[in-house]
Amino acid sequence: LAKTTQPISMDSYEGQEVNITCSHNNIATNDYITWYQQFPSQGPRFIIQGYKTKVTNEVASLFIPADRKSSTLSLPRVSLSDTAVYYCLVALYNTDKLIFGTGTRLQVFP
């Protein structure tokens, strides 16, 4: 299993761009990188997924360098409602399992 490492916590202010980096040094060739968001006392919610280079959707961007050993989730202009825990996962190619790491607790201040 490709283990992920990400900062335990981050602080930001409203309107700022937040970048959360995740390390996954032993990612396999066919693995995808997926990010989930979780609010307190709720189930996780899918944010974005990518394989390489850059992926962008309506809520975030995901940057993956050529070696794929890390990835960066970028949240543009965060608001107070973005305060949550963000999990970086490596989706295993040949299994349904999602293995959650420690996550990054993002606190957005006014």
Added chain:
Amino acid sequence: GAVVSQHPSRVICKSGTSVKIECRSLDFQATTMFWYRQFPKKSLMLMATSNEGSKATYEQGVEKDKFLINHASLTLSTLTVTSAHPEDSSFYICSARPRQVLSGNNYNEQFFGPGTRLTVL
């Protein structure tokens, strides 16, 4: 679309009793459902994987006789915590993998329920 519900949302029970938690995919059929538990300020831990009509596969260290999982249909899975004790108090979350890809942008697509808070006195 792609909504997963859990019932109850919270339950308080006495030590020694059994508690059943339901997980339903409301608008899609799920070939596989997963059960997680999460302690305060901790990450989600996968407990078991269940496929419709077959026995669940438990993760290492999870007691299958204590956490009974039934996946009787493509839209319903249940987790029964038997003879619950205070150390079983936790947040239990299920997820469901659709039979057919729904979003097209998520490899290993899974949709999570809102969770069930179990408190054992």
